[in-house]
Amino acid sequence: MKCREFVDFLVDYLDGQLPPEQLEVFKKHLELCPPCLEYLESYKTTIELGRLACCKHEEDAPPQMPEGLVRAILKARQTGDSQGAPDGRGPASEP
Amino acid sequence: MSEEGLFVSLAGMDAPRTRPLNSEDGEVDEATLVAGLQAGDEAAFDEAVRRFGPHLLAVARRFMGHEQDAQDVVQDAFLSAFKAINNFQGDAKLSTWLHRIAVNASLMKLRSRKRNQERPIDDLLPKFQDNGHMADAAARWAVTHDTAVDSREMRELVRHGIDQLPEAHRTILLLRDIEGHSTEETAKLLDITPGAVKTRLHRARQALRTLLDPHMRGALA
Numbered sequence: 001m002k003c004r005e006f007v008d009f010l011v012d013y014l015d016g017q018l019p020p021e022q023l024e025v026f027k028k029h030l031e032l033c034p035p036c037l038e039y040l041e042s043y044k045t046t047i048e049l050g051r052l053a054c055c056k057h058e059e060d061a062p063p064q065m066p067e068g069l070v071r072a073i074l075k076a077r078q079t080g081d082s083q084g085a086p087d088g089r090g091p092a093s094e095p
Numbered sequence: 096m097s098e099e100g101l102f103v104s105l106a107g108m109d110a111p112r113t114r115p116l117n118s119e120d121g122e123v124d125e126a127t128l129v130a131g132l133q134a135g136d137e138a139a140f141d142e143a144v145r146r147f148g149p150h151l152l153a154v155a156r157r158f159m160g161h162e163q164d165a166q167d168v169v170q171d172a173f174l175s176a177f178k179a180i181n182n183f184q185g186d187a188k189l190s191t192w193l194h195r196i197a198v199n200a201s202l203m204k205l206r207s208r209k210r211n212q213e214r215p216i217d218d219l220l221p222k223f224q225d226n227g228h229m230a231d232a233a234a235r236w237a238v239t240h241d242t243a244v245d246s247r248e249m250r251e252l253v254r255h256g257i258d259q260l261p262e263a264h265r266t267i268l269l270l271r272d273i274e275g276h277s278t279e280e281t282a283k284l285l286d287i288t289p290g291a292v293k294t295r296l297h298r299a300r301q302a303l304r305t306l307l308d309p310h311m312r313g314a315l316a
Contacts, residue, residue, distance in 0.1 A: 002227025011297045015278070035232035039221070042233060042311065046304040047272055048240040053253035054273045058153050060247050065148035069166050073144050073173045074137075 001029040006036050010043055122146070125189050132180045144173055147190055151197040157269055158201035160258050164208065172200040198274060202284060205266060213261040219302035236311040249310075256306040264299035271296050 006029050012018045013026055030037055123131075123142065131139025151172055155165035176196050183192060222230035243249040257265060270281045271292070278296075282289045 002223075003229045004223045004227045007221060007301075008297075010300075011293050035229050038235050039229070039233040042236045042308070043300060043304055045236055045239060045311075046300055046307060049238075049243055049249070049253045049307070050257060050268065050272050050303065052240060052243055053250040053257070054157065054269075056247075056250050057157075057254060058150065060250060063149040063153040063156070065145065065152060066166070069152075069169065070141075070144050070148060073148075073170050074140055076170060076174055077140060077177050 001025050003029075003033060003036050003039075006030075006033070007039065010040065014044070014047075126185075129180070129183060129185065129189060132177065133183075140177060143189075143193075147193050148173070150190065151193060154194060154197045155201050157257070157273070158198070158266065159204065160262070160265070164204055168197065168200045168204050171204070172197040175200065198270075199284075202266070205262065210262055214259070216261050216264055216298050216302050219305040220298060221301060221305070234308075234312050236308075238311045252310055253303075253307065256303050259306060260299055260302055264295050264302065267292055267295045268299040268303070272300070 006026065009018060009022065009026055013023070018026060030040065128139055128142060128146075132143060148169060151169045152165060155168035155172070156162070159165040159168060172193065176193055183189070221233075224230050238246075238249060243253075257268065260268065266285070267281060270276045270284060271278065276284065278289045278292045281292045281296075285292070
């Protein structure tokens with residue numbers, strides 16, 4: 001197995017979906033190739049950091065709900081309008 | 096006191112604000128809130144938007160990467176939820192139900208949105224030599240999950256990296272790694288094959304890893 005194939009197998013490896021024979025070859029490569037071991041570790045850390053960063057996002061920067069958006073939602077509910085802009089000036093997606 | 100009597104509209108004021116009557120700390124319990132929503136109580140809608148809106152806005156911002164689109168998504172999500180509120184059985188928490196609706200509203204908005212020019216993801220994938228070995232040997236990262244837990248700066252860096260991913264790849268990374276959907280669920284939500292989900296997820300993770308790599312080799316300042 002080359003590094004290129006090793007990297008291609010990462011998703012299935014982490015999902016526990018590598019067939020036994022491929023898993024054996026994968027682990028053998030891991031023992032012999034320090035750069036791939038480091039790549040695997042940093043790949044796993046990337047996933048963990050992504051989860052951590054998103055889980056802590058609201059703690060790091062509590063999102064503020066614009067008052068105009070609150071009012072637009074409540075007004076749209078009353079009028080049955082799903083396209084009212086937060087400032088009430090018309091379709092929200094228009095420039 | 097009846098459910099309908101738990102809220103009162105502050106009619107005649109400048110803003111269409113309403114407030115709950117029965118809560119000294121400003122929060123009514125979820126069962127009461129749901130009952131108010133299902134009864135069509137205006138104050139319950141006001142309470143729901145103010146209580147859950149900030150979280151839904153955070154979710155929409157992650158998917159959309161564009162403030163106005165994110166606000167549109169939040170509006171669409173609440174209006175969809177209010178229309179379907181009588182179907183809410185209480186099997187899940189109201190916040191979880193609204194979260195799911197906001198994710199679906201984000202995906203609908205992404206499908207309808209014209210994509211901006213994006214950085215090709217191939218630039219962010221690892222390079223290999225002709226013999227199949229890595230062109231640049233991966234170096235050990237000094238930053239780990241444990242050190243990043245205490246670093247807001249690091250978390251902001253990661254969030255910025257996710258925002259930089261091409262939309263199709265960012266969406267799959269968010270659905271699989273952040274929202275916790277399986278490959279099959281993600282494929283169904285996006286109407287693509289499980290194989291395409293795996294390929295894009297792998298590319299998204301590799302690209303994010305490449306974006307983070309220069310910052311992770313040394314210790315945080």
